Amino acid sequence: MKTIKVGIIGCGVIGSAVAQAVGERFPRSIRVTYLCDHNKERALWLRSVLGRNVKILTAVQLIRLSDVVVEAASGSISASVARQALQLGKRILIMSVGGLLEIKNWSELIKKSRGRVWIPSGAITGVDGLIAASQARVRKVQLVTRKPPQGLQGAPYFLKHRFPVLKGVEEKRVFRGTALAAAKAFPQNINVAAVLSLAGIGPKKTMVEIWTSRAYRSNRHEVSVEGDFGKMQTVTTNIPSPKNPKTSYLAVLSAIASLKEMVSSLQIGT
Numbered sequence: 001m002k003t004i005k006v007g008i009i010g011c012g013v014i015g016s017a018v019a020q021a022v023g024e025r026f027p028r029s030i031r032v033t034y035l036c037d038h039n040k041e042r043a044l045w046l047r048s049v050l051g052r053n054v055k056i057l058t059a060v061q062l063i064r065l066s067d068v069v070v071e072a073a074s075g076s077i078s079a080s081v082a083r084q085a086l087q088l089g090k091r092i093l094i095m096s097v098g099g100l101l102e103i104k105n106w107s108e109l110i111k112k113s114r115g116r117v118w119i120p121s122g123a124i125t126g127v128d129g130l131i132a133a134s135q136a137r138v139r140k141v142q143l144v145t146r147k148p149p150q151g152l153q154g155a156p157y158f159l160k161h162r163f164p165v166l167k168g169v170e171e172k173r174v175f176r177g178t179a180l181a182a183a184k185a186f187p188q189n190i191n192v193a194a195v196l197s198l199a200g201i202g203p204k205k206t207m208v209e210i211w212t213s214r215a216y217r218s219n220r221h222e223v224s225v226e227g228d229f230g231k232m233q234t235v236t237t238n239i240p241s242p243k244n245p246k247t248s249y250l251a252v253l254s255a256i257a258s259l260k261e262m263v264s265s266l267q268i269g270t
Contacts, residue, residue, distance in 0.1 A: 010074070124234070138227035173211050193206065
């Protein structure tokens with residue numbers, strides 16, 4: 001079997017974790033060959049860790065030469081990376097899913113391409129159930145996310161809104177709106193909302209609430225779905241990455257599982 005050449009755009013917490021996991025888990029079938037990051041030092045560090053003849057390229061070069069592109073940079077470029085990869089008929093795994101909500105002709109773009117897109121479920125459970133339920137009528141999809149304050153700080157939402165004053169262990173709702181609005185307001189925090197909206201009833205109908213408290217020590221996502229199939233509720237409590245509190249460890253594992261699916265003859269789940 002031909003070794004799959006992987007190019008990773010974004011050498012931060014998720015990108016570096018995926019790159020190292022590829023070497024450990026798929027040494028024969030998948031190889032990280034190319035890296036790209038706007039921070040050259042970060043890319044150089046990851047190349048030194050991988051210990052292989054890995055090349056650091058521009059995003060355009062990486063997309064052209066890779067068999068599989070892993071986007072782990074940010075929602076500000078994920079749509080552009082996806083477009084370029086699909087136009088060249090590449091396989092691409094998108095981690096910054098919120099950026100895809102900006103593509104208006106998304107389904108048309110995919111139909112015209114020989115490429116394929118993988119969108120990992122990320123830091124939530126229940127996506128398979130929602131995809132199955134969406135084959136009939138789904139009336140409601142709601143996400144309630146609870147995050148520690150440090151996991152929300154720096155979000156664009158707080159350029160126009162005051163960060164909540166937290167006293168003791170009280171809980172405060174920071175945001176309520178559509179998944180589309182949430183993806184713009186919290187691009188590094190709420191990829192799970194984008195995943196749910198693409199799997200279900202769309203970014204304008206999927207509703208999101210974000211809560212915070214000093215008492216929170218983990219990221220908690222509660223998903224509620226109602227439709228012709230009945231009702232479904234899932235709760236996922238994630239341990240934040242020690243290197244970046246805005247990233248859940250399960251999101252990293254989800255990306256690795258998606259890569260495994262690319263080379264596996266067995267697919268379990270919807």
